Amino acid sequence: MEELSDIALLQRLRQSDESAYTEIFHRYWEKLYAIAYNRLRSRTAAEDVVQEVLASLWARKAELDIRHLSGYLATATRYAVFRQISRLLPDHPLDTPDVAQQMIQAPDMDHLDYCRLQERLGLEIATLPEKCRLVFLYSRRDQYSNKEIATALQLSEKTVEAHLTKALKHLRVRLKDVYPYLSFFL
Numbered sequence: 001m002e003e004l005s006d007i008a009l010l011q012r013l014r015q016s017d018e019s020a021y022t023e024i025f026h027r028y029w030e031k032l033y034a035i036a037y038n039r040l041r042s043r044t045a046a047e048d049v050v051q052e053v054l055a056s057l058w059a060r061k062a063e064l065d066i067r068h069l070s071g072y073l074a075t076a077t078r079y080a081v082f083r084q085i086s087r088l089l090p091d092h093p094l095d096t097p098d099v100a101q102q103m104i105q106a107p108d109m110d111h112l113d114y115c116r117l118q119e120r121l122g123l124e125i126a127t128l129p130e131k132c133r134l135v136f137l138y139s140r141r142d143q144y145s146n147k148e149i150a151t152a153l154q155l156s157e158k159t160v161e162a163h164l165t166k167a168l169k170h171l172r173v174r175l176k177d178v179y180p181y182l183s184f185f186l
Contacts, residue, residue, distance in 0.1 A: 006069035013061050021058050024069070029054075031070075032077045039081045049080045071142040124174050128167055131155075135163035 004012070004023065012020035032053060036046035053076045057064070066072045125133060134153060138144040144152065146160045153160070 010066055010069060013057075016061065021061075024057070025054055028070070028073050032073055035074055035077045036081050039078070040084065045084055049077060049084055053077050053080050068142050071144070074143040075141065120175065121171070124171055125167075127174075128170060132163045132167050132170075135160055136167035139164055 004020070009020045009024055009027075013024065029050060032050045033046055036049040037043065040046050040049070053073060056076070057073070064072075125136060128136060131153065135149055135155075138149045138152065139146070146157050146164075149155070149160045150157045155163075
C-alpha cells in the first residue's frame with residue numbers, strides 16, 4: 001500500500017478496508033506498545049493493551065469521529081492501561097516497587113473517583129494562561145511533538161518547552177494530593 005496520510009487511512013478504515021487497518025496497525029504498533037510498556041513494565045500486559053486498542057478501533061470504525069489518529073490512539077492506549085491496572089490491583093497486591101505501585105498509592109480508584117479526578121484535572125488545566133493551556137493540550141491530549149506545537153502556535157520550540165514546564169509545575173503543585181494518580185496522565 002502506498003504511503004497514505006492518516007486521514008486517508010481513516011476514510012478507508014470506515015469503509016472496512018482491511019489493508020488500511022493493517023497499515024494503521026503497522027504504523028502505530030511500536031509507538032502504542034512503548035506508551036503501554038512505559039506505564040506497565042510488562043511485555044505481555046503492554047501487548048494486551050495495544051491489541052485491545054487496535055481491536056476496538058476496528059470494531060468501532062464506523063462510529064468513531066477521529067481527527068488526529070496518532071493522538072486518539074495514544075489517548076486510547078493510556079485509558080486502556082488505566083483499565084488494565086484497575087483490573088489487576090484489587091486481586092494482585094503489588095509488593096514490588098514498579099510503575100503501577102508508584103502511580104496508585106491510595107486505595108483502589110473506582111469509576112466515580114476517576115471521573116472526579118478527570119474533572120478536577122480539567123478545571124486546573126482551564127486555569128492555566130491561554131498559551132500555556134494550548135501548549136499543554138496539544139502535547140498531552142493531541143500528542144503533538146514540541147516542533148509541531150511550535151509550528152501550530154507560531155512559537156519557538158524553547159517557548160513551547162517553557163510553557164510545558166510551567167503547566168506541569170502548576171498542575172503538580174495544585175494537584176499534589178492526587179499526584180500519584182495524575183503522574184499516570186501527565
